[in-house]
Amino acid sequence: MSALLSGCITLTTDFGTRDPYVGIMKSCILRRFAAATVIDLTHEIAPFRPEEAGFWLGVSAPLFPAGSVHVAVVDPGVGTERALLLVRSQQQLFLAPDNGLLGFIMQSWPDAIALRIETQALRELGIEPRSATFHGRDILAPLAAELAAGRCKPESLGPVLVSIQPGKLAPASCNSAGVVTGSIATIDRYGNLLTTIDARMLESMRAPVVTFRNQRLEVLRTYGATAVGNALALINAFGRLEIAVASGSAVRSLGADWGEVVQVKDEAPLP
Amino acid sequence: MSALLSGCITLTTDFGTRDPYVGIMKSCILRRFAAATVIDLTHEIAPFRPEEAGFWLGVSAPLFPAGSVHVAVVDPGVGTERALLLVRSQQQLFLAPDNGLLGFIMQSWPDAIALRIETQALRELGIEPRSATFHGRDILAPLAAELAAGRCKPESLGPVLVSIQPGKLAPASCNSAGVVTGSIATIDRYGNLLTTIDARMLESMRAPVVTFRNQRLEVLRTYGATAVGNALALINAFGRLEIAVASGSAVRSLGADWGEVVQVKDEAPLP
Amino acid sequence: MSALLSGCITLTTDFGTRDPYVGIMKSCILRRFAAATVIDLTHEIAPFRPEEAGFWLGVSAPLFPAGSVHVAVVDPGVGTERALLLVRSQQQLFLAPDNGLLGFIMQSWPDAIALRIETQALRELGIEPRSATFHGRDILAPLAAELAAGRCKPESLGPVLVSIQPGKLAPASCNSAGVVTGSIATIDRYGNLLTTIDARMLESMRAPVVTFRNQRLEVLRTYGATAVGNALALINAFGRLEIAVASGSAVRSLGADWGEVVQVKDEAPLP
Numbered sequence: 001m002s003a004l005l006s007g008c009i010t011l012t013t014d015f016g017t018r019d020p021y022v023g024i025m026k027s028c029i030l031r032r033f034a035a036a037t038v039i040d041l042t043h044e045i046a047p048f049r050p051e052e053a054g055f056w057l058g059v060s061a062p063l064f065p066a067g068s069v070h071v072a073v074v075d076p077g078v079g080t081e082r083a084l085l086l087v088r089s090q091q092q093l094f095l096a097p098d099n100g101l102l103g104f105i106m107q108s109w110p111d112a113i114a115l116r117i118e119t120q121a122l123r124e125l126g127i128e129p130r131s132a133t134f135h136g137r138d139i140l141a142p143l144a145a146e147l148a149a150g151r152c153k154p155e156s157l158g159p160v161l162v163s164i165q166p167g168k169l170a171p172a173s174c175n176s177a178g179v180v181t182g183s184i185a186t187i188d189r190y191g192n193l194l195t196t197i198d199a200r201m202l203e204s205m206r207a208p209v210v211t212f213r214n215q216r217l218e219v220l221r222t223y224g225a226t227a228v229g230n231a232l233a234l235i236n237a238f239g240r241l242e243i244a245v246a247s248g249s250a251v252r253s254l255g256a257d258w259g260e261v262v263q264v265k266d267e268a269p270l271p
Numbered sequence: 272m273s274a275l276l277s278g279c280i281t282l283t284t285d286f287g288t289r290d291p292y293v294g295i296m297k298s299c300i301l302r303r304f305a306a307a308t309v310i311d312l313t314h315e316i317a318p319f320r321p322e323e324a325g326f327w328l329g330v331s332a333p334l335f336p337a338g339s340v341h342v343a344v345v346d347p348g349v350g351t352e353r354a355l356l357l358v359r360s361q362q363q364l365f366l367a368p369d370n371g372l373l374g375f376i377m378q379s380w381p382d383a384i385a386l387r388i389e390t391q392a393l394r395e396l397g398i399e400p401r402s403a404t405f406h407g408r409d410i411l412a413p414l415a416a417e418l419a420a421g422r423c424k425p426e427s428l429g430p431v432l433v434s435i436q437p438g439k440l441a442p443a444s445c446n447s448a449g450v451v452t453g454s455i456a457t458i459d460r461y462g463n464l465l466t467t468i469d470a471r472m473l474e475s476m477r478a479p480v481v482t483f484r485n486q487r488l489e490v491l492r493t494y495g496a497t498a499v500g501n502a503l504a505l506i507n508a509f510g511r512l513e514i515a516v517a518s519g520s521a522v523r524s525l526g527a528d529w530g531e532v533v534q535v536k537d538e539a540p541l542p
Numbered sequence: 543m544s545a546l547l548s549g550c551i552t553l554t555t556d557f558g559t560r561d562p563y564v565g566i567m568k569s570c571i572l573r574r575f576a577a578a579t580v581i582d583l584t585h586e587i588a589p590f591r592p593e594e595a596g597f598w599l600g601v602s603a604p605l606f607p608a609g610s611v612h613v614a615v616v617d618p619g620v621g622t623e624r625a626l627l628l629v630r631s632q633q634q635l636f637l638a639p640d641n642g643l644l645g646f647i648m649q650s651w652p653d654a655i656a657l658r659i660e661t662q663a664l665r666e667l668g669i670e671p672r673s674a675t676f677h678g679r680d681i682l683a684p685l686a687a688e689l690a691a692g693r694c695k696p697e698s699l700g701p702v703l704v705s706i707q708p709g710k711l712a713p714a715s716c717n718s719a720g721v722v723t724g725s726i727a728t729i730d731r732y733g734n735l736l737t738t739i740d741a742r743m744l745e746s747m748r749a750p751v752v753t754f755r756n757q758r759l760e761v762l763r764t765y766g767a768t769a770v771g772n773a774l775a776l777i778n779a780f781g782r783l784e785i786a787v788a789s790g791s792a793v794r795s796l797g798a799d800w801g802e803v804v805q806v807k808d809e810a811p812l813p
Contacts, residue, residue: 006301006305007305008301008305010294010298012291015731016731017288017559017582017584017585017586018584018586018730018731019584019586019598019728019730019731020554020583020584020598020602021730022582023552023581023582023583023584023602024583024602024605026581027552027581027602027605027606027607028605030548030550030579030581030606030607031605031606031607034548034549034550034579034607037301037305039294039297039298039301040288040293040294041291041294041295042288042289042290042291042294043288044288044289044290047732056290056291060291060294060295060298063295063298063299063302063408064298064301064302065298065301065302065305076789077766078764078765079763079764079765079766079767080764080766130779131778131779132763132764132776133764133765133776133778133779134778134779137605137779138779186290188289188290188292189286189287189289189290190318221350221403222349222350222351222403222404223349223350223404224348224350224351225350234403234404236402236404236405237401237402237404237405237408237409247347277572277576278576279572279576281565281569283562288559308572308576310565310568310569310572311559311564311565312562312565312566313559313560313561313562313565314559315559315560315561327561327562331562331565331566331569334566334569334570334573334679335569335572335573336569336572336573336576457561459560459561459563460557460558460560460561461589492621492674493620493621493622493674493675494620494621494675495619495621495622496621505674505675507673507675507676508672508673508674508675508676508679508680518618
């Protein structure tokens with residue numbers, strides 16, 4: 001596995017920012033690795049939707065310096081027997097509970113490898129859970145520090161797994177008729193609907209048309225390419241299909257449930 | 272232009288903190304300049320009010336180390352033909368779209384110089400927009416990294432402009448009768464009304480009295496200098512006139528619209 | 543006093559994150575100590591409850607590297623004659639107004655020493671209040687920078703105090719019948735009720751039972767150790783008694799006021 005080091009650690013949680021839980025995780029990183037650069041991705045993941053954290057990591061992590069360590073704590077099962085995982089892909093490391101959070105990354109990136117983090121390996125690093133309820137602080141933060149500091153080899157942490165919990169968010173698929181089916185992966189603060197559909201799946205289409213909640217949407221270039229209030233689809237800054245409303249909120253105008261199906265069909269396919 | 276370097280970059284946006292958009296901007300800074308110190312100013316600017324970002328930058332930026340780079344992304348016109356600007360003033364650099372955001376700084380600081388950032392200059396730095404919708408990530412973040420790292424001279428980025436979009440927030444003015452007229456520049460979380468009126472404009476007044484929404488307010492020293500619930504004016508920590516309510520909220524007690532007029536008159540002028 | 547240095551400074555305030563006040567404090571740290579690592583603990587303390595900041599500092603600060611400097615600004619009395627304090631304990635330094643904020647730490651930690659920060663000592667460091675309303679920026683931020691950089695000895699700042707403002711939050715106590723009485727110190731975003739009761743006070747109990755609002759709660763190991771919707775008590779990740787509802791919100795299910803009494807009794811004491 002990679003020996004690349006960036007010193008960079010990102011945090012993605014459902015902790016919010018009202019309580020000092022995020023700052024406390026940082027204290028446990030800095031105690032072991034004072035030179036770490038710690039970046040908050042988001043602390044507003046819905047507590048019972050770890051898959052949303054995995055989606056955001058999937059679109060964000062490749063932008064970080066090679067060798068960055070991404071810690072995700074959306075962990076309703078903390079204190080139960082769920083495993084902790086290390087996933088390596090795209091020269092990035094991911095640490096999270098095995099509860100579906102990293103399923104999207106495992107299914108999306110062919111080079112992804114998952115390890116189960118073993119208690120014994122943690123013990124050798126001096127990492128022991130001091131609580132039953134805050135493994136983000138007790139285990140994942142200090143482990144991220146050791147990895148980011150280059151003092152611990154990922155492959156030493158435990159066995160490679162053949163499969164992990166897949167989670168409720170699958171990559172989009174294409175059927176034999178050329179129809180691409182994906183789903184709503186997250187809804188951002190502007191009310192835009194980010195889907196799992198990768199732009200590369202639409203590259204060969206000559207006239208892609210999006211179907212969502214009985215809407216028929218063309219794929220435009222920017223939010224401003226239609227009149228204010230109109231719904232549209234576009235390829236967003238992450239190379240994914242997104243449904244939006246010009247100068248408005250798609251979730252308010254169209255409605256949308258997390259995980260809901262979105263389809264794309266080519267209306268002018270090559271014969 | 273200045274060769275001062277602080278390694279410090281600030282971010283001011285309308286992105287909120289629910290989605291990872293701010294963390295993603297930081298990834299693009301760190302990939303180019305790992306030693307940057309990135310400071311969040313605020314990510315809660317009203318999306319269609321870039322002028323508010325400019326006001327906060329005007330009061331905040333002079334406090335940062337000389338050579339800091341301030342990135343502001345409130346950019347409803349992203350993907351259209353609006354220009355991107357670099358403004359230099361007070362040994363600070365500012366990067367933002369040309370949509371009124373930097374108008375207040377240009378009008379307030381006599382030493383301010385604006386450049387239009389040219390596509391060709393960006394290309395020479397290896398900066399190309401990879402999306403039509405997230406120029407904060409694709410252009411301004413990497414450019415801030417290059418500037419803060421000292422690898423790019425501001426004057427190499429494009430031509431000096433004679434004028435930029437002024438925006439809806441002008442510096443306060445004084446008429447021939449000595450009456451100072453300004454406006455509400457922002458309303459903070461405590462409900463205080465921060466105005467554009469610089470304390471130096473009131474220095475020669477012997478008995479300044481503030482008029483706002485039919486209130487007649489004296490200029491006191493601190494929030495606690497009148498009884499709880501009373502409205503007051505004071506010179507705030509940024510050297511600006513502010514309207515407040517002791518242990519209360521001015522916006523709730525008095526009401527206030529963004530941009531609304533505030534006046535100050537000397538009731539005991541020297542004869 | 544300690545000469546340990548970590549370069550680490552934490553911030554705890556009631557400023558929120560909507561306005562740039564926190565970023566502005568950081569600018570004043572970085573201007574004096576560019577290499578500081580600044581960590582946000584929380585900026586959502588209730589403005590008129592400095593004791594809550596002190597409680598969170600008490601549970602968080604010991605996790606930070608030795609020699610860290612913790613700045614707390616919940617300061618409704620800014621601009622009045624209240625003193626500013628430096629407290630040293632557990633190899634950590636705390637800076638805050640003398641308004642009850644640091645009372646809990648002073649009463650909880652036997653090694654805690656408090657000093658009153660003198661205007662003259664600040665002046666020798668080039669620190670002078672430039673405003674009557676933002677001493678966090680004008681005094682505490684630059685002083686934290688000087689302390690964290692090791693350029694200022696804590697004991698040079700002013701006289702040791704025999705007592706400080708105690709605040710409304712006292713450590714839990716145990717009566718002659720063995721009943722432990724504490725109170726609700728804070729309510730987190732999940733609706734969990736964090737109490738002042740230290741787990742060590744319950745160590746000798748064989749069957750501790752918690753009484754709160756006519757509920758009789760057993761002390762379980764994790765949130766998941768009872769059926770969904772049930773109230774429970776547990777020892778949390780900070781070694782304190784906490785009242786929670788499994789997969790729910792204790793504050794919504796049971797109600798709770800800040801400061802309300804919580805008791806623990808041993809129902810099977812050794813004879």
